[in-house]
Amino acid sequence: MKKHLGASGLLFSLLVLCTVFAGGVYGAGPIVIGVPTSTGFVEGKEGLAIVHMAVEEINGKGGVQVGSERRMLAVESIDIRDAAPGVPVPEALLGIEKIILEKKPTALVIGPFRSEALLAGMDIIAKYKVPMIGTIAMTPASEEKIKSDPDKYKYIFRTCLNAKYLVTYLVGVMAFVNKEFGFDKVYIMNQDVAWARATADLITKNYFNKTGWTVVGHEAYPTGTSDFSSALMKIRSGGAQVILPIFDMPQSGILVKQWNSMRVPAMLAGFISPLAGPGAWKTFDQKIGGAVNVNFELGSAIASQKVPKSVDFFASYEKKFGKPMEAGHGPAPTYESVYILAEAIERAGSLDPDAIAAEIKKTDRIGVMGRIRFDDGHQAVFGMDPNEAAVACVFQWSEQGDRINVFPQSIADGKITLPSGLKSAK
């Protein structure tokens, strides 16, 4: 009987040990960062590459300290395709839910492209209580939603520029060309998606209508549009001096080529994603001299010597992947988001989503795009000085193929110059 009791005791002890050991191994497993995004677009493709880059850097330094143990980070991604024309929002939401349920991520980064998908996806994020730091979708409506129910949506943050901040940078550009060259006639061309519509409406209402500009025309183009000749003819006949494009679709490159080939006598100043990176000079046959583009975050395919971390980031990417970064929206905030997340986990000392979300909110970090802090709507604060806030970067393509930073003043290396062939209205 004693023998049996002894054997049973030994067996029980072994079982307990195995359970504890197994639990220990599970506990020491990697912390999964989920990346649901549109990997078929350059912003998503480079964003995912940058998540891997940041994770490798963090793991190379020993990983993340969670309480008393060090844990490595791991990346799981899914292509939710929401940036592609015709892909319905529910399909993107299914992708977000799938990665949450199947990969059990501790947190998500990048997130949806389309603001429509973000707004709808916020309820899924809240339901599963997975902190998410978004770096692409830009509608300010998400901030209002967070403010309307802070407890429910406390897991959702954004490190990239939003449409309201984008307008402040565009206003800076428009005010400059108005003051320097006397331009006051603009033609607005935007992609027919939430963030671009919001940007066009905000700048029209808050700036053009109040400062005496004439909006010669305003066209909204469905994603996938591949001919802009009608608007370009209207621009010529209407005498617009500035074209304000707001596009993140690859087909907007056609607009650049048509602007060139149709010899439209107006300055291109806004955001066209294919114009953001250094490769645009070759893609557009060296004919984009004078075009002004807002890269949504410093570090996203553009660096400033005045913010050395942005230069290091740009160089590290090129060294690791063998070619320069091309996406003017997403890369820098994505890189920062991984670090923000890692730091928040360390401060929280656990993987509890509420604790992580609370720590993310307390972020105060100087990184590649300047200083990052979050406001009440969980939006990273953008400003004009990288020591005080995150910054976007407006640059102008020179006739020699260089990109000259022109705004904000704190990171500018030059001023906007009149493109060749255009005359000042002063």
Added chain:
Amino acid sequence: MFAGTVLYALINSVILLLMAIGFNLTFGISGVSNFAYGALYIMAAFATWMLMNLVGLPYFLSAILSILFTALVGALMYRFIIMRVRGQVLSEVIATFGIGLAILEFFRYLGFVGIEYSLPVFLDHSFIIAGTYVDMQRILIVVSSVVLILLLWLFIHHTSIGLAFRGIAQDERTALTFGMDSDYIAMLSVSIGAGLAAIAATVIVPLGTISVGEGYEVLLNALAVCIIGGLGSTGGVIVASLFVGFAQRFTDTYIGSHWTMIVSLVAILLVLVIKPSGLYGKQKELEERI
């Protein structure tokens, strides 16, 4: 403004025609709905890009090789996949759509995403026509389309293979009794259709950049034009291209650009309601339904 709109509407129509002509030819001869058509278009563009940038071949040689390669892929696709399901329309559609999906997603998987994937224009110059600037590439698209249509007409009407094409298109069983190999002719029709997709890509892609998503757009455009014109009817495709092309540009100019995308869809709906077989379609069974 009006003259400029007409000019760009004409160019738009020709672009639509070029996009659709290969799809239409394949369907008209063999009855195969090649839903991999858009993917073949993108594959040809990427093949040209790779030959230029990775192998270092000159542009024209790269373009010719990629056209031949795409035509070969079309032939192999027929020989090893479509031939096994030919005649079963749903199976054909599923098989070809699956192939197209595989091709496009394979390029996406390989990382063919970004603005560096573009092709150069043949001649970098702009002209003023009717008071509107038009670039040489668009003029070239119009000229090459006219030449292509003429060559196709000559090929179909003045060569023995063209005669066989027409024979199979008119009545496959009767053609078989005359010793025509219908599978061989169908393979050629898929192959030539794929080659035409490649030619379209070679001249149209330099207007923008190559993106995987464009493959789906090309397929939708081709389908829209062919359905409106009447599947298999070359004359119908020409008329439908003009109709859709002009409607799109005039909507863009005088109504609003955000309505442009639905023009072709509305046209399809109208045609299906009024004349289900298309403007020049000859499918009696469809006509008899209304």
